[in-house]
Amino acid sequence: MENLSIKLTNIQHSFGTKELFSIDALSVYQGDRIGIIGSNGQGKSTLLKMIYGELTPDSGSIQKENDFHFFQQISEVDEEINYENIDWELMGRFFVPKNQVNTLSGGEKTKYRLTQVLSGYEAGLLLDEPTTHLDQKGIQTLIEELRYYxxxxxxxxxxxxxxxxxxxxxxxxxxxKVKEYSGNYDEYCKQKELEKLENNRAAEQFVKEKTRLESAIAKKKAQAEKSKQVSIKKKQQHIRPDRLSSSKQKDTVQKNIQKTAKAMESRLLQLEEKKTLGIQRAITFPPSKTLELHNKFPIRGADFHLEKGGKCLFDHCDFQFGVGKCIAITGKNGAGKTSLLNSILTDEAGIILSPKVVFATYHQMAYKITGTQTVLTYLLQQTEYKEPLIRSILHNLGFSQLEMTKPIDRLSGGEATRVQIALLFTRPSNVLILDEPTNFIDLKTVEALEQLIISYQGTVIVTSHDRYFVERVADEIYTIENLRLQQR
Incomplete structure (x- = not known):
């Protein structure tokens, strides 16, 4: 028999005027390993804080049968936390240098805080976006550590x-709402796809049944009206008494037809409406003759050498990025990925660019949108593409037709991020530069970004620690090792 760890009952919680949660019942059992997903702003972090006890729901109860450690996504390093029991061996596997905390990078601070949380054992563990800022080696180290929890x-x-x-x-x-699925993320995706198929079958059946009933009702009403007219006409004529019974029978038939029509109308009202879930279609970007690159390798490094802050990042290395390719650059924190992108953008010594290269860039959180124009108008003002394509890009990024008419100065942080991604693909360019584009955006936006990159006809250079994302979009993967770009 499974032992209960957490039980949430009749949870109601709001943020301002927005209802975040309405949970009837939800249980967690000892040994469960639950991944929590959802779009930005849905309350995932709030849910963890309520379970931990940092927040109290507006109503309902949370029953906990064991204590929990909690890793929060946004927090400063406190060196006093768990200092006596710190697992220095884990700290070493995370490659956190023994420096003053204020000298550590963002990724190193995340690793430091994770080590503090994992150094002391509790029967429960809550982690809020623990992989943010971690490089691939750091993520793998964390996975290996949690396998044995x-x-x-x-x-x-x-x-x-x-x-x-x-x-x-x-x-x-x-x-x-919180809906539970068994298995990992890939198995969740299969279940969601099956749900979509079943929903769409039900939607098709709903349309067929609705059409059938509406047609049958119309026919019955027409029959009833015809019978009524015949009956009125008969009554107006001089009919022998022995033939009145026939007229009465027709009145009865008319009433039965009307009764049948009303029963059908009742069934029509009781039909549960099902709407077809849309299938995301690939976007086709129209080719631009003025931006067409004829150079087979529009971006090259020749004897490229780069030092930053007295540290050598690249030592006289050569590389070449092919036209129309998606190039992914990976490497540990501090290896020089962002510095390489900046060197390409500024055409530094050792970088050779085709004269026709036109960049469009995306830097995470580097946006500020002001103005009262709608999302759609804002994008149309900055592109040569036609409105249907802009609508398609916004639709793929999760904007409804109504949301496209929302003023840009009223966008949430997540919505503004999606507009920034849309803007990247609407500006005329033939080379996209994306620096860690998957940080802080939800899975639906990540998957939409993947489709846009795959559909884009130009060259893409992207840095990312997200292995799944890299494998989905990249034609070529390079790792920064030993002051060189090494192709995998």
Whole structure:
């Protein structure tokens, strides 16, 4: 028999005027490993804080049968936390240098805080986006450490590799509800696809039944009206008494037809409406003759040497990026990925660019959108593409027709991020530069970004620690090792 770890009952919680949660009943059992996913702003972090006890729901109860450690996504390093019991061996495997905390990078601080949380054992563990800022080696080290954790694990993550390696259940947080799926992320996707197929079959059946009933009702009403007219005409004539019974029979037939029509109308009202879930179609970007690149390798490095802050990042290395390819650059934190992108953008010594290269860039969180024009108008003002294509890009990024008419100065942070991604693909360019584009965006946006990159006809250079994302979009993968770009 499974032992209960957490039980949520009749949870109601709002943020301002927005209802975040309405949960009837939800249970977690000892040994569960639950990955929590959902769009930005759905309340995933709030859910963890309520389970931990940092927040109290507006109503309902949370029953906990064991204590929990909690890794919060945004927090400063406190060196005093668990200092006596710190696992220095794990700190070493995370490659955190023994420097002053204020000198550590963002990724190193995340590793430091993770080590503090994992150094002391509790029967429950809550992790909120633990892979943010971690390089691939750091993510793999964390996965290996958590494989041997046998308590109850709940974690919020947008990293699909992390979800696949650790989750045995998925909680999908959407529209105030939490729905549980068995298995890891890939198995969740299969179940969601099956749900979509079943829903669309039900939607087709609904349309057929609705059409059939509406047609039958119309026919019955027409029959009833015809019978009524015949009956009125007969009554107006001088009919012998022995033939009145025939007229009465016709009145009865008319009433039965009307009764049948009303029964059908009742059935029509009781039909549960099902709407077809849309299938995301690939976007086709129209080719631009003015931006067409004829150079086979529009971006090259020749004896490229780069030093930053007295540290050598690249030592006289050569590389060449092919036209129309998606190039992924990976490497540990501090290896020089962002510095390489900046060198390409600024055409530094050792970088050779085709004269026709036109860049469009995406830097995570580097946006500020002001103005009162709608999302659609804002994008149309900055592109040569036609409105149908812009609508398609916005639709793929999760904007409804109504949301496209929302003023840009009223966008949430997540919505503004999606507009920034849309803007990247609407500006005339033949080379996209994307620096860690999957940080802080939800899975639906990540998957939409993947489709846009795959559809884009130019050259793409992207840095990312998200292994799943890289394998989905990249034609060529390079790792920064030994002050060189090494192709995998």
């Amino acid at each position: 046998y308590g109850t694990l709940l974690f919020v993550s947008h990293d699909r590799t992390f979800l696949n390696q650790l989750a045995t259940k998925i909680w999908e947080v959407e529209a105030g």
